[in-house]
Amino acid sequence: MRTVTIVGASLAGLSAARALRAQEFAGRIILVGAEEGTPYDRPPLSKDFLAGTTTADDIALTTADDKLLDIDWRLGCTAAQLDTSDRAVVLDTGEWIHTDAVVIATGARARTLPPLKNVFTLRTLDDAIALREAFASGGSVVVIGAGFIGAEVASTARTLGLHVTVVEALPTPLAGPLGTEMGRVCAALHAANGVELITGVPVERLMGTARVNAVRLADGRELHADTVVVGIGAVPNVEWLAGSGVEVNRGVVTDSRCATNIPNVVAVGDCASSFNDHAQTVIRLEHWTNALQQPRIAAATLMGRASVHAARFAVPYFWSDQYGSRLQFAGHREDGDEVEVVEGAADSSFVAVYRRGARPVAVLARDEPRAFGRWRRDLVVSEGVLS
Amino acid sequence: MIPVCAEGEIAEGTAVRVDNGDRPIAVFNVDGELYAIDDTCTHQDASLAEGWLDGCTVECPLHASCFDLRTGKPTGPPAKIPVRTHSVVVRDGHIYVEQDL
Numbered sequence: 370m371r372t373v374t375i376v377g378a379s380l381a382g383l384s385a386a387r388a389l390r391a392q393e394f395a396g397r398i399i400l401v402g403a404e405e406g407t408p409y410d411r412p413p414l415s416k417d418f419l420a421g422t423t424t425a426d427d428i429a430l431t432t433a434d435d436k437l438l439d440i441d442w443r444l445g446c447t448a449a450q451l452d453t454s455d456r457a458v459v460l461d462t463g464e465w466i467h468t469d470a471v472v473i474a475t476g477a478r479a480r481t482l483p484p485l486k487n488v489f490t491l492r493t494l495d496d497a498i499a500l501r502e503a504f505a506s507g508g509s510v511v512v513i514g515a516g517f518i519g520a521e522v523a524s525t526a527r528t529l530g531l532h533v534t535v536v537e538a539l540p541t542p543l544a545g546p547l548g549t550e551m552g553r554v555c556a557a558l559h560a561a562n563g564v565e566l567i568t569g570v571p572v573e574r575l576m577g578t579a580r581v582n583a584v585r586l587a588d589g590r591e592l593h594a595d596t597v598v599v600g601i602g603a604v605p606n607v608e609w610l611a612g613s614g615v616e617v618n619r620g621v622v623t624d625s626r627c628a629t630n631i632p633n634v635v636a637v638g639d640c641a642s643s644f645n646d647h648a649q650t651v652i653r654l655e656h657w658t659n660a661l662q663q664p665r666i667a668a669a670t671l672m673g674r675a676s677v678h679a680a681r682f683a684v685p686y687f688w689s690d691q692y693g694s695r696l697q698f699a700g701h702r703e704d705g706d707e708v709e710v711v712e713g714a715a716d717s718s719f720v721a722v723y724r725r726g727a728r729p730v731a732v733l734a735r736d737e738p739r740a741f742g743r744w745r746r747d748l749v750v751s752e753g754v755l756s
Numbered sequence: 757m758i759p760v761c762a763e764g765e766i767a768e769g770t771a772v773r774v775d776n777g778d779r780p781i782a783v784f785n786v787d788g789e790l791y792a793i794d795d796t797c798t799h800q801d802a803s804l805a806e807g808w809l810d811g812c813t814v815e816c817p818l819h820a821s822c823f824d825l826r827t828g829k830p831t832g833p834p835a836k837i838p839v840r841t842h843s844v845v846v847r848d849g850h851i852y853v854e855q856d857l
Binding site for chain 1: 810
């Protein structure tokens with residue numbers, strides 16, 4: 370293996386380059402990124418960066434040490450095609466990159482609504498800069514979607530003194546990841562912080578000619594809006610793989626070692642639908658830690674080794690900071706799991722454990738990092754590793 | 757010198773957190789070697805003593821930033837600022853930390 374091409378230059382792609390070097394890959398690494406700039410950290414985009422308390426320099430992911438990685442960068446261009454018979458990645462610039470192995474790390478893009486001025490999604494640094502400018506002119510904000518991004522944006526908008534309404538089509542926000550009961554508990558943060566939450570009503574359409582001025586709901590209500598933020602999930606960037614032979618089912622299908630059905634082609638991060646040893650099913654995770662950890666497993670796979678971290682990394686983990694509270698979640702919840710608050714109280718700080726039968730399968734905490742850590746460790750230990 | 761605990765109270769592969777005013781210190785035992793660093797992650801408020809140990813690397817339990825226990829250098833994102841390292845002294849069966857100012 371002399372050349373590895375990594376497609377996608379965000380956390381997962383950069384982590385893949387670092388992991389390959391850490392595992393002593395001495396060949397050529399080409400890193401293709403759609404954005405013009407070098408990789409940056411996305412979680413602050415909905416929080417400190419949006420609030421204006423941190424800068425683009427602060428959230429840069431690359432450090433001086435990364436020069437030693439000797440990466441051959443291709444920034445500002447996208448992969449248009451993967452030719453598995455000719456072993457080449459074809460860029461939109463027309464360049465053919467002949468390569469021995471490919472790391473697919475193309476991530477996901479924000480799902481959106483028809484374009485209208487002052488309607489935003491939040492995924493990239495440019496998105497965050499534009500939204501920050503819109504927030505600076507004040508007024509009313511309507512956030513469509515009460516998922517984690519929506520909740521964090523609403524929280525930040527509130528700290529900036531804006532009038533905020535959150536609209537969620539589902540009866541209970543976050544019911545997918547957290548279940549109905551804890552979804553309701555977390556959604557209560559909106560009202561407690563002066564943000565109106567409307568649930569169970571889909572958006573019919575955005576009103577306004579050139580610029581948005583209201584959001585019309587399916588029940589006929591119209592919410593005045595100077596700014597609208599659409600937080601209705603993300604779509605994996607996998608269209609470029611059409612015709613390549615790489616199996617795609619929503620995301621790029623991989624085993625628990627990030628291997629696709631094509632030899633020497635691995636997939637990591639938001640674009641990968643990977644078999645998860647903890648969940649015992651295929652899941653596509655959009656968690657920051659997954660984008661950090663999967664590349665270490667994938668690099669080992671390409672180098673023909675087993676990753677010593679695989680068992681620990683199999684337990685999914687994410688956090689969300691909203692309204693001054695820190696939510697942490699580890700594990701994999703399914704419908705039918707029982708949830709119980711085991712420490713604290715649901716209306717303040719707490720630890721809630723999800724069980725399937727007698728077995729703990731996931732843990733959620735709000736402002737209880739220490740107790741959460743113990744439960745998370747237990748989940749990992751039950752995976753068979755002690756590190 | 758800041759007293760930590762009796763020798764042997766930090767099992768291999770674990771850490772102890774020492775309250776030290778507003779700058780708590782974490783003492784780790786890696787295969788019998790003791791290392792002391794600032795306990796609070798330089799990225800955001802989290803206790804590194806509660807992190808995951810992997811050789812001489814500790815991974816923050818909050819956002820997975822990694823630090824080298826020997827140098828305090830960040831070795832994994834998102835942290836970019838080092839943690840302070842401190843000298844560990846074992847005397848008469850007790851562990852002490854000499855705070856690096």
